[in-house]
Amino acid sequence: MTEQEQILKLREELHQHNYNYYMLNMPTISDKDFDMMMHQLQDLEKLHPEMADPNSPTQRVGSDLNNEFATVKHKRPMLSLANTYNKQEVSEFYERVKDGLQDAPFQICCELKFDGLSISLHYEKGSLVRAVTRGDGTQGDDVTQNVRTIRTIPLQLPQGSGYPDEFEIRGEVLMPWTSFERLNKQRAENEEPLFANPRNAASGTLKSKNSSVVAERGLDAYLYYLLGEGIPGDGHYQNMEAAKKWGFQVSKAMKLANSLQDIYDYIEYWDTERKNLPVATDGIVLKVNSLAQQRSLGMTAKSPRWAIAYKFQAEQAETTLRQVVFQVGRTGAITPVANMDPIQLSGTQVRRATLHNADVMAQLDLHIGDRILVEKGGEIIPKVVGKACPTEPGSPRINFITRCPACGSKLIRYEGEAAFYCPNETGCPPLIVGKIEHFVSRKAMNIFSLGPEMVESYYKQGLIHDAADLYTLKERQLLNAEGTNKVSVNNILTGIEESKNVPFERVLFAIGIRFVGEIAAKSLARYFGSMENLSTATLEELTQVNGIGDVIARSVIKFFADERNQNFVNRLKEYGLQMQISQEQQEAKSDRLKDMSIVISGVFAHHSRDEYKTMIEKHSGKNVGSISGKTSFILAGENMGPSKLEKAQKLGVKIMDEDEFLQLVGEE
Numbered sequence: 001m002t003e004q005e006q007i008l009k010l011r012e013e014l015h016q017h018n019y020n021y022y023m024l025n026m027p028t029i030s031d032k033d034f035d036m037m038m039h040q041l042q043d044l045e046k047l048h049p050e051m052a053d054p055n056s057p058t059q060r061v062g063s064d065l066n067n068e069f070a071t072v073k074h075k076r077p078m079l080s081l082a083n084t085y086n087k088q089e090v091s092e093f094y095e096r097v098k099d100g101l102q103d104a105p106f107q108i109c110c111e112l113k114f115d116g117l118s119i120s121l122h123y124e125k126g127s128l129v130r131a132v133t134r135g136d137g138t139q140g141d142d143v144t145q146n147v148r149t150i151r152t153i154p155l156q157l158p159q160g161s162g163y164p165d166e167f168e169i170r171g172e173v174l175m176p177w178t179s180f181e182r183l184n185k186q187r188a189e190n191e192e193p194l195f196a197n198p199r200n201a202a203s204g205t206l207k208s209k210n211s212s213v214v215a216e217r218g219l220d221a222y223l224y225y226l227l228g229e230g231i232p233g234d235g236h237y238q239n240m241e242a243a244k245k246w247g248f249q250v251s252k253a254m255k256l257a258n259s260l261q262d263i264y265d266y267i268e269y270w271d272t273e274r275k276n277l278p279v280a281t282d283g284i285v286l287k288v289n290s291l292a293q294q295r296s297l298g299m300t301a302k303s304p305r306w307a308i309a310y311k312f313q314a315e316q317a318e319t320t321l322r323q324v325v326f327q328v329g330r331t332g333a334i335t336p337v338a339n340m341d342p343i344q345l346s347g348t349q350v351r352r353a354t355l356h357n358a359d360v361m362a363q364l365d366l367h368i369g370d371r372i373l374v375e376k377g378g379e380i381i382p383k384v385v386g387k388a389c390p391t392e393p394g395s396p397r398i399n400f401i402t403r404c405p406a407c408g409s410k411l412i413r414y415e416g417e418a419a420f421y422c423p424n425e426t427g428c429p430p431l432i433v434g435k436i437e438h439f440v441s442r443k444a445m446n447i448f449s450l451g452p453e454m455v456e457s458y459y460k461q462g463l464i465h466d467a468a469d470l471y472t473l474k475e476r477q478l479l480n481a482e483g484t485n486k487v488s489v490n491n492i493l494t495g496i497e498e499s500k501n502v503p504f505e506r507v508l509f510a511i512g513i514r515f516v517g518e519i520a521a522k523s524l525a526r527y528f529g530s531m532e533n534l535s536t537a538t539l540e541e542l543t544q545v546n547g548i549g550d551v552i553a554r555s556v557i558k559f560f561a562d563e564r565n566q567n568f569v570n571r572l573k574e575y576g577l578q579m580q581i582s583q584e585q586q587e588a589k590s591d592r593l594k595d596m597s598i599v600i601s602g603v604f605a606h607h608s609r610d611e612y613k614t615m616i617e618k619h620s621g622k623n624v625g626s627i628s629g630k631t632s633f634i635l636a637g638e639n640m641g642p643s644k645l646e647k648a649q650k651l652g653v654k655i656m657d658e659d660e661f662l663q664l665v666g667e668e
């Protein structure tokens, strides 16, 4: 077998194993063997750039290349569905269909309404060629690169399974609850804003400019609508069964109903059972099953007459508001929280509900003793949605506070943000404790022997006033402190001592500059090399760094402009923390690409795209996503896109191949 044939064979086998693993949950080989085959394919593909294929299983991991989404017009408009909220409206829909079909027999296909974002997938000769978001229904964003990383979306359909030459299939991209929780946990650790629900998270992820981010976040997809010439049969249900055979993930919950009662039974069953599903659903979709009958019923301007959505009620309960407390978060953000008489909601007892922010609170116009409505929808935290009855005369109104409940500082509001903040970053207890907790956390200094409770307790006992104080702690002090014994004291002191070896990039993350998460800290550390260089960097220099925008850059400048922060950093330096990148990293660095903006395009033989990106940064260059007059040169591999090539020629930007590039930077 030639290497080319081997590539094709490996691809086919890996597509099948991917399907067995992600769709059937029945792998037939070990993870290790799977990885081995994947590596073999990767190696062969490197040797044969002429065989590059965007639908190769190796492409599931995505790339760091900046995606710009092209706008694409939908072949057929993507309509939405009319909503209903009760049995009465469902029965009215049923009667309308019956009348429309002049009493001919019909079946209704009942299915779940998935709560994500809709996607249109196009296949030609069994190969995924394009994936487009709904957009405004007429045109959407081409997100093919990102969609390729979703494991349950087949890139290549198994030959001979009977799919038409060309077709479109639509469905919903979702973030499963487990991925959603993992993502939000990570974001909380990195001080990034949380996603309110899996739909927002899925949508944010699919629009990410970096497909390797999409690959990591574990999106999923269910398909529910097949379109095009030559699709298998007249029944929607039967067509979805066929799609299942071609390798698409189709919901197992689909069911054909022969009467209104069947529909009610389906709704009733799934209204509770949906809580056990791995993904969010917000209703039921009812579709006339026969495509011929669908055509005869037709469409209104906005939605088909042959389908309707029934929306589940978000669970609501009524209770009495007792008090509003104001919580101070680690960033200083103030969140109003309602304390209420306990009630049962979606199976748990609830006594607190968020009021989000000052605007939401003002709109609700709350008074002590109000009867309020609390809801637990897609959001994890229950929220107050309104009043159940008018306020009793004479009840005191609850206003938003103007001063921090913890330290009394006057609250401020940043432009464009809904939240009020306590600005007292170095004097407000919850802010300080939060900062120290962040400092010792796993991805920062990793002083795992010191948990959040200990941090808070040591702070309250006056042993530490900021994170730098950790390095002054003495054994005797800790032995006298509340809640520690000899063994834990030893562990804590060892953990603190060992943290002095934690690399600079994590020290930078640990000191808690607002908006500087783990990834930004890494980029900044590599680019500037030391705390010293970073602390004197200008706005212009900062925004040169890959992934550093205006907001982060300004925040860095503001941090180092504050004398208290300078002192803090100086003390950390004195205590022996790493304030620059390692000798090895330093030696590897050069200025060969200083001030150069470089675009990477195509497929490479010697190194991966990521490796080239790292090389560019190592030699002080900047990797940018799109070609402009400012581009210094294009590092081009095989199969560089024709539009890029044209643009480069038009702007007179130099194109460099990989050998030339490697010579320029002096790498192998």
Ligand code: IVH
Binding pocket: 079, 080, 081, 082, 111, 112, 113, 114, 115, 116, 117, 118, 134, 171, 172, 224, 225, 285, 304, 307, 309
């Ligand atoms: S069918 C013309 N089926 O709900 C009918 N849609 O408001 C096309 N959705 O934009 C849609 N689950 O994003 C259909 N089983 C399902 C669905 C579903 C969720 C979404 C879809 C659509 C919206 C309709």
